Amino acid sequence: MSEHKEAIQLINEDKEFNGGTLDYFSECVGDKNVGTGYHVISVFGSQSSGKSTLLNKLFRTKFDTMDAQVKRQQTTKGIWLSHSSYVYNSLGEEASSDETPDFFVLDVEGSDGAERGEDQDFERKAALFALSVSEVLIVNMWENQVGLYQGNNMGLLKTVFEVNLSLFGKSEKRHKVALLFVIRDFTGQTPLESLETSLVIELEKMWSQLSKPKGCEETSFHDFFVPSFFGMGHKVFQPEQFDNDVKALGDMFVDKKMQFFKDEYHTHLPLEAWSLYAENCWEQIEHNKDLDLPTQQVLVARFKTDEIATAAYNTFLASFNSDIDGKYSTMSSEELASALKHLKSTCLDENYDPSASRYAKTVYAERRIELSNQLDSKINETIENCLAITTKQLLDQFHKDVKDKSVKLSFKKKIESAHEKALKGFKDYTSPFAKYGFVANLEDQISNFETRISTETEELQERELDAIVGRFNKGLSNKLKESILRLLSKPTTNIWVDIMKEFNKFLDNTFSKYTDEHGNIDFQTGASQSKNESTAIDMKKNAWSFLDHTIHSHLTEDNAVDILRNIFINKFRYDDEGMPKFWKNEAEVDAAYRSAKTDSLKVLDALSIIKDSNNVEILVPENLIDQNAEDGDDYYGDSDEELGLYHQHRFSHVFSELQKDKIISKFKQFTDLTIIEAKRSIINTTERIPLYMYALVVALGWGKIMTILKNPATIFLSIIVLAGVYVIHKLNLWGPLYQFANQATGQATMTLKQTVRNLVLDEDPKPVSTEKYSGDLKARKEDPSKESTHL
Numbered sequence: 124m125s126e127h128k129e130a131i132q133l134i135n136e137d138k139e140f141n142g143g144t145l146d147y148f149s150e151c152v153g154d155k156n157v158g159t160g161y162h163v164i165s166v167f168g169s170q171s172s173g174k175s176t177l178l179n180k181l182f183r184t185k186f187d188t189m190d191a192q193v194k195r196q197q198t199t200k201g202i203w204l205s206h207s208s209y210v211y212n213s214l215g216e217e218a219s220s221d222e223t224p225d226f227f228v229l230d231v232e233g234s235d236g237a238e239r240g241e242d243q244d245f246e247r248k249a250a251l252f253a254l255s256v257s258e259v260l261i262v263n264m265w266e267n268q269v270g271l272y273q274g275n276n277m278g279l280l281k282t283v284f285e286v287n288l289s290l291f292g293k294s295e296k297r298h299k300v301a302l303l304f305v306i307r308d309f310t311g312q313t314p315l316e317s318l319e320t321s322l323v324i325e326l327e328k329m330w331s332q333l334s335k336p337k338g339c340e341e342t343s344f345h346d347f348f349v350p351s352f353f354g355m356g357h358k359v360f361q362p363e364q365f366d367n368d369v370k371a372l373g374d375m376f377v378d379k380k381m382q383f384f385k386d387e388y389h390t391h392l393p394l395e396a397w398s399l400y401a402e403n404c405w406e407q408i409e410h411n412k413d414l415d416l417p418t419q420q421v422l423v424a425r426f427k428t429d430e431i432a433t434a435a436y437n438t439f440l441a442s443f444n445s446d447i448d449g450k451y452s453t454m455s456s457e458e459l460a461s462a463l464k465h466l467k468s469t470c471l472d473e474n475y476d477p478s479a480s481r482y483a484k485t486v487y488a489e490r491r492i493e494l495s496n497q498l499d500s501k502i503n504e505t506i507e508n509c510l511a512i513t514t515k516q517l518l519d520q521f522h523k524d525v526k527d528k529s530v531k532l533s534f535k536k537k538i539e540s541a542h543e544k545a546l547k548g549f550k551d552y553t554s555p556f557a558k559y560g561f562v563a564n565l566e567d568q569i570s571n572f573e574t575r576i577s578t579e580t581e582e583l584q585e586r587e588l589d590a591i592v593g594r595f596n597k598g599l600s601n602k603l604k605e606s607i608l609r610l611l612s613k614p615t616t617n618i619w620v621d622i623m624k625e626f627n628k629f630l631d632n633t634f635s636k637y638t639d640e641h642g643n644i645d646f647q648t649g650a651s652q653s654k655n656e657s658t659a660i661d662m663k664k665n666a667w668s669f670l671d672h673t674i675h676s677h678l679t680e681d682n683a684v685d686i687l688r689n690i691f692i693n694k695f696r697y698d699d700e701g702m703p704k705f706w707k708n709e710a711e712v713d714a715a716y717r718s719a720k721t722d723s724l725k726v727l728d729a730l731s732i733i734k735d736s737n738n739v740e741i742l743v744p745e746n747l748i749d750q751n752a753e754d755g756d757d758y759y760g761d762s763d764e765e766l767g768l769y770h771q772h773r774f775s776h777v778f779s780e781l782q783k784d785k786i787i788s789k790f791k792q793f794t795d796l797t798i799i800e801a802k803r804s805i806i807n808t809t810e811r812i813p814l815y816m817y818a819l820v821v822a823l824g825w826g827k828i829m830t831i832l833k834n835p836a837t838i839f840l841s842i843i844v845l846a847g848v849y850v851i852h853k854l855n856l857w858g859p860l861y862q863f864a865n866q867a868t869g870q871a872t873m874t875l876k877q878t879v880r881n882l883v884l885d886e887d888p889k890p891v892s893t894e895k896y897s898g899d900l901k902a903r904k905e906d907p908s909k910e911s912t913h914l
Contacts, residue, residue, distance in 0.1 A: 130186055130205035133229065133401070134252070138245065140405050144204070144398040151206035152225060157394040158481050161225040162384050165253035168263030170233030173307060173358065177263065178228050180369050181376075182207035186230045202249055203230040212373030223377070224384075225394075229253055248408045250283045255404045256397075258388035259301045266306050266354070269318050281329050288339055288347070299387050302350045305372070309354030319352040326350065351375075351383075393481040396427045424482035428490040435474035436497060442466055443501065451505060452512055459509065460555035467498050499561075506556055513552050514572060518579055521545045525583055534587050535647040538580060545576055584648045588658050591646055595633060595662050599669045603629045607673050614686060616729045620736050626670055634659065664747045671743070671774045678730060678777050684789045686730075687723045691794060694719030695801075712801045720794055727786060731778040740775045 131147050134140055141147075164182075166174045175186035184205040207226045231249050253260055262280075304322060309315070330344040353372055356364030376383060392400050400423040443466060451459050475494060479487045524541035525534070532540070549572045557565040606625045610618060637646050637659075644659045645652075695715050698704055706712050733741045778786065851857060 130184060130203045130230070132201055133204040134202040134249075134405060136200040136232075136245075138201075138248070138409055140402045141204075142402075144401070145395060147204070148206075148394055148398065152394065155225075157225055159389065159391060159393055161227060161394050161397075162259070162389075163227050163229065163257045163397070164259045164261065165229040165231055165257040166261040166263055167231050167250055167253055168233060168261075169268075172233065172263050172265065174233065174261075174263045175230050176358065177261075177305065177355075177369070178205075178230055181211050181373055182226055182228050183209045183211065184228055184230075201232055202252065204228070205230070210373045210376045211369055212377050213370045214374075214377070227397075229257065247282050250280075252401075252405055252408055254283055254300055255408075256390070256401050257300065259303055259383050261303045261305055263305050263307060266309050266313070266318070269306065269321055277325060277329060280326075281333065284330065284344075284347075285333050288333060288335060288342070298347070299385075300348055301383050301385075301388055302348050303383075304350065304352045306352065306354045308357045309368075311354070315352060315354045318354075319350075322352065323350060391481075391483060392423055393427070393478070396423050396482065399423050399426065421483055421486055424486035425490070428479045428482055428486055431475055431479045432490050432494040432497075435470050436494060438474055439466055439470040439498060440501075442469075447505065451509055456509070456513075456552045457555040459505075460559045460561060463502050463505070463561065464559045467495075467502065470498060471495060502561055506561055510553065510568070513549065514575065517545045517548050517572075518576065520548075521576065521579060522583070533647040535649040538583060538649050542576060542580060546573065580649070584650045584654075587648045588646060588650065588654070591648075592658065592662055592665070596665055596669075598629070598633070599666060603666075603669070604673055607670070608677060611674070611677055612686070613689070614726050614730060616725055617736070618726070618729055619733045619741065622670075622674075623735065623741065626666070630663065630666060633662075660746065663744075667743050667747050667774075674733070675777065680778075680782055680786055680789075683727065683730065683778065683786045684793070687727060687786070687790045688793050690723045690726055691719045691790075691797070694722050695797065706801055706805050709802055709805065712798060712805070716794070716798050716801075723790065724787070727778075727783060727790075731776075731783055733775040733777065743774050 131141060131143070133144065166178055168174050175188045178184050179186055179188065182205070184207055186203055186205060205228050207228060208223050210223065210226070231253050232245070304319075306315070306318060326348075327344050335342065353368075353375070355368040355372065358365045390397065390400060403423065447454075447459070447462055447466075454462070471491065471494065475491060479490065521541045521544075524530075524544065525537050527537070530537060546569075550569060553562060553565060553568055556562040562568055603626065606629075607622055610621050610625070615621070634644065637644055637655075639645055643652065644655045646655050646658065648655075650658075695718075696704055704711075704715065735741055851860060
């Protein structure tokens, strides 16, 4: 860090602000964290009054100064800025130690210069700018200017005071500036106290004559300014006195009792924000806009705190992406909550607070809240994702525990145990987030999870009830239906008593295991009593509906005729022991016919209406009637209102009278044919061959039979032939035997033909070789005409 850095022109003569001010600050302070530990001092006065010379001497700056031996002219143009950490004082180098704050000195272009002439616009703006950004404003004047109006710049000060009053008059926290009047070439002839009194009177009088805005009528000069006065000897004629006076003036800047640098004078902006603040002030002044310095300070504070907050949040995101994002699903909730808490506190306490707290407290606090909310939003998003993942895992485990068949517990106890386990797991997982302040209301989260798991529980209970109902319906189809059809296939007059006995037995066996000691139905699913009762009613409805459908679908007219036929046949053709009957006469046939027919028709009467043992019609309980089925045109088939008084879909009425007549008619046709066949069998038995005829045949043919039996050759030959046939048949030699016979016949035929030919031609017989025979045979097969030619 250089203590003698060259000055820069903060605002040039063309009224342009220097954009490189912040870089200049960085070069001046280096890596030092200045913060708000700096002071801005401005000097204001007439041209060529020695302002730059005083500053160079006092703060060891390097402002350009005028050489009076060459020409008296304007040296400082615009406003110049220089840095210093040194104050010339009576303590010497000790005042330039590390405890000395950083001073930024503004050398303002002198007023009443010949170069600008009557153009006082820049003078007023420069003075107002110096007043706006400085803690101490040094007003440089000669002793002989005291009491003058234009000479000591009272007119210019009045204008500046009016603008300052309009800017800060209504502010609750009024901006104060220390006015240090340095009276140059002070001879001491007039006491400094007298000059001070004269200047204060002039300033108070001037203040009273200001045009004050509404609400500031009662304000005084001292409400906004703290004046101080210091006399300084002539630099040329009293060089030693001048040097001592400069040291004494420096003592005032290093003496804390002088309180030149009070907190109410400071802008409370860090050094890196002061350049932005000064630039905004100059822009407002330059364009003659209303300059609201407190607002400018707030705007700068907001800009810088936003900048700091953005950088802090970006750092937070970088750490979050590297340490947490993509890994939080494998971290425990305690680890995740601790890591998130560390990132948040690091972002706020280490990355934001140290820099942002140097700005306006309200702005700093507001932006801190915004940053905290921004962090909470990202953290809450992560926590919500974790809770969603955990909720899914717990629900999946909940389903597995309920469906675990290795645990020998009832479904109700399983689901209660799984519910408790899942809820405990969720509470254990979320408690660290509540401990670190990420979950404001843990009860709401637990309540939401309980609602979710209750919904899953209800769905599982519903599925279990559906499974119970499904097993019940399957039992109806597999067990009850088989029993009913077995009974219906061989019905008796007590058919319905037997069927209802099987039906009630099936229901009792089903519901007995779900009935408690108080007679209440409990399917052990954890469902409510009303749900259990409604399910039981639905099951009974299904059972009665199934019974109704099974009976009516099986007992059709054709099936009824078949049933009656079977009953009639069993009664008519077989006796009580199941042995076939042999009719001796028609009277037995007629008696058996009447008995079998009567029994068959009794069964038909029993099948027609479903009754109990007391001959009372069996009806479906009113609370189990399926209203939807009742409202249909026909529950079991097409509408058949024309069939008679009763509708087929009514449970107890199976056959109407009209249907019974049709069944009896078809049954009678069968019985008539059966009795006719029975009576025919009696006639056939009567007309068979008498037994004495068989005896007569044996007596008359006895001689022939004995002749055959007494001839051994006949018997022996018969035995040989029969044995040969048996062997050929058992060995399946009929094919080879047939081929051998054909070859033998062919050979005999050829031999006979050759003998006949020899006799006709009177030639000696010649042996016929097998090869020649084979060749001739082949030739005849190829050309049958050759055989005819030979012959």
